Amino acid sequence: MIDVCQIRCIHQDSVNRAIGGRTDDGVLEEAARLLGVISDPTRLKIMDALRLGELCVCDLAAVLGMSVSAISHQLRLLRTSCLVRGRRDGKIIFYTIHDEHVEKLMDMALDHCRQRCGA
Amino acid sequence: MIDVCQIRCIHQDSVNRAIGGRTDDGVLEEAARLLGVISDPTRLKIMDALRLGELCVCDLAAVLGMSVSAISHQLRLLRTSCLVRGRRDGKIIFYTIHDEHVEKLMDMALDHCRQRCGA
DNA sequence: ACTATAATTGAACAATTGTTCAAATATAGG
DNA sequence: CCTATATTTGAACAATTGTTCAATTATAGT
Incomplete structure (x- = not known):
């Protein structure tokens, strides 16, 4: 039994307007997933490092001071979400922002996060 | 013992460039936290609903079909991250996009998530 | 083919997160 | 003041997430 509150407190017209104009659930869920991918410090640092030019997994590990394995796991997520792309050159794969x-x-x-909060 | 790979595989100049140009860790971590707040389906739906005009907690519960408590918990996060703001009118608090x-x-x-992925 | 190196993968564990339920504030009206 | 209503809060539990460690795949050189 969900405590959706009694009819008296709902502003029915506003609710209808919101329901009518809302974005498709699938799109919102996909967007949430995408944002989730860049909402991790490690992945954001990877993206930040790649802004100045392509780097291989090993380079990224050196820049972030983390294990190659950890970086690789995160790169996979970034790759499948089209946030970075890799190009192979021999044994090495160079990554860049997508x-x-x-x-x-x-x-x-x-x-946004550099701006202070008023209220 | 971290497996930062042997010197031979690192592109030292690229790594130095990346290290020199990287954004402050604090800023990146704060940004990650912020993105984390909008990377949740529920919170994204709340924000989406608010785009067409202000709504109270109760309205939002009705629009999303969720409990008032669940919405309120999420609104707190959105408030403290300056993603929504509330104005009180008597007993009711109306929320809008910040x-x-x-x-x-x-x-x-x-x-971004509406565009298809090439590779 | 065999070895070495770059990178990926899978399982497991610790840490974080979102919802529910119950209880607590805050505001308005009689 | 006492009741009713709108909203917030805290604790707890289930589900998700990120890292480590060990093993695997892919490429190049000899």
Whole structure:
């Protein structure tokens, strides 16, 4: 029994408007998943490191001071979410930010958290 | 003993460039925390519902079909991260998106996940 | 083929997260 | 003041997540 509160407290018209105009659940869930991928410090540091140019797994491990395995696990997530892309050159795979749209998304997030909160 | 790989595989200059140019750890961790807040389906749905106008906790519970308590818990996170703001009118508190910068950030995330992945 | 190296993968464990349920605030009206 | 209502809060539990360790795949050189 969900405690959706009694009819008297709901602003029915506002609720209807919100229900009518809401974004498809699937899209929102996919977006949440995507944001979840860049909401991890390690992955954000990886993306940040890649902004100045391509790096291999080993380089990233050196930059972040973490194990190659840990980095690789995170890279997989970033790859499958189209946030980074890799190009193979012999034994080595070089990673870069997937596209500038992604870079912009990162910038906006960094911007927001640099602004102080008024209320 | 961390398996930072042997010197031979590191591209030293690239690594130095990345280390020199990297964003402050604190900022990245704060950004990660912020992104974490909007990376949850429930919270994203709350934000989506608020785009068309202010709603109270009770309205949001009705729109999402969830308990008032669950919504309230999530609203707290959204409030303390300056993603939504509330104004009190008597017994009722009406919530809205904090500012248009936040709205833009959401749009970008939704955009990205609507684009298909090439590789 | 055989060896060495770059990178990925799987299982497991610790740590974090989201929801529920019950209880506590805060505001308004009689 | 006492009751009713809107919202918040705390504790607990289930589910998810990130790292480590060990083993595996992929590529290149000899």
